[in-house]
Amino acid sequence: MDTLGRIRQLAAKEFSINPDGLDPAAPLDTLGIDSLSFIEFMFKVEEEFGVSVSDEDLKAIKTLADLERHVAAALAAAGKA
């Protein structure tokens, strides 16, 4: 499964929502994901991919698509992709 697919699956489980209904371009707050929930979700994303997203980068993540880009970049930087 590709990176976005894995992120969508994690998000669906974390927030009890149908992965098919997740629009990667939709702002996270419109998906009902608040800042605290997002930080916990990020922790699980970091665990899943074995990467670390900096506080600075975290602020720039507004959508699941943003998140995918950051995870993909982190994987590439770590030589994992």
Added chain:
Amino acid sequence: MRRVAVTGAGVVSPLGTTLEKFHDSLAAGRSGIRRLAPELTAHTGVQVGATIDWNPAELFKEGEAANLDRVTQFALAAAGQALAASGLLAAAGAVRERIGVSWGTGMGGAQTQEASYQQVYGKGEWRVRPLTVVMGMANAAGSNVAVRHGLRGPFGNYSTACSSSAMALGEAMRTIAAGRADAMIAGGSEALLTPGVLVAWQALRTLAPADASNPAASCKPFDKRRAGLVLGEGAAAFVLEDESRARARGARIYALLTGYGNSCDAVHMSRPDRDGQIRAMQQALAEAQLSPQDIGYINAHGTATAVGDVVEAEAINAVFGAAAGELPVSSTKSLHGHLLGGSGALEFAASLLALEHGILPPTGFLEQPDPACGLRHVAHAAQRVAPPRAVMSNSFAFGGSNVVLVATRA
């Protein structure tokens, strides 16, 4: 002062996960105490506990359950039952700014805290879940009850060890009586059966070993063979409501919560004090405007420790005098274990079985009463009586915090 009615109750206990199942188990004298799983006994030396076979999937979505400590899951389950039974939130005129939460817990999110320490000190990984703070904090259980039901009235969280949830009920009663709320969800929960907590209790040398022939009979309050307490887990919750409002909406009234005594021994951290217990019982009787002979059953604190049971028996005899000879007393901890912060609320639920149905729950396995605990015991099996006018429930905590509740027939 407004009178306070109990209009809903919910239970998650080692004796069943509804009020009805809990009452059925008490009436049958069934014990929920058993040998603990190997991962809990291996290094701790603790042998028995009163655990719940809990399946969060029945109430919570997978992602939701993962973000709620077990103590909060129990709280939400019990509070949900109590609210549903009461019909409070569906009633016309229910104003959520006038409905609050009053909760008690001894250790809060113990499983979350322990998982965090295990990660840091056990695995040496200095990286813990971001929700560790809000899942583990002492007020997480009560606050989640408020959030789940949108209860925006007064909020209180009490952590006085074994009297926590009895205090939560008493303070909720005061809040309603003073006109600061129309109704309160009051109760308590505990879920601390983790290796780190168990080894600390074991170090106190106050836990009972497994009874060799019957682990379910390991806790024997007031018995000459008693060897200490058995830890348990669970929750109990009640809807407490201004009586006039409850009657106006035609609510079922289980009982009136009429007396609340609260005293501190101010003597010692763990050794109980007769005088402190006497003061709390006398206060509760006075507030309920009852005399000793009006009480038809006492649910004792009765933890089955060598000193505790004797001191409580002395205190009861001092308060009730001649009436003590005819006053049935039992400690249901013999059956459901000691829920610590949750015990006061759970034992108030046990007391309602006596008040509403005239079924006195027993002190399980009491076969050789200790003459030093001179009480009229409800020994071994439940007894049926004409429903009494009023009942009392005692909760005496480490730290010397004594809470006594009195409930009167509606």
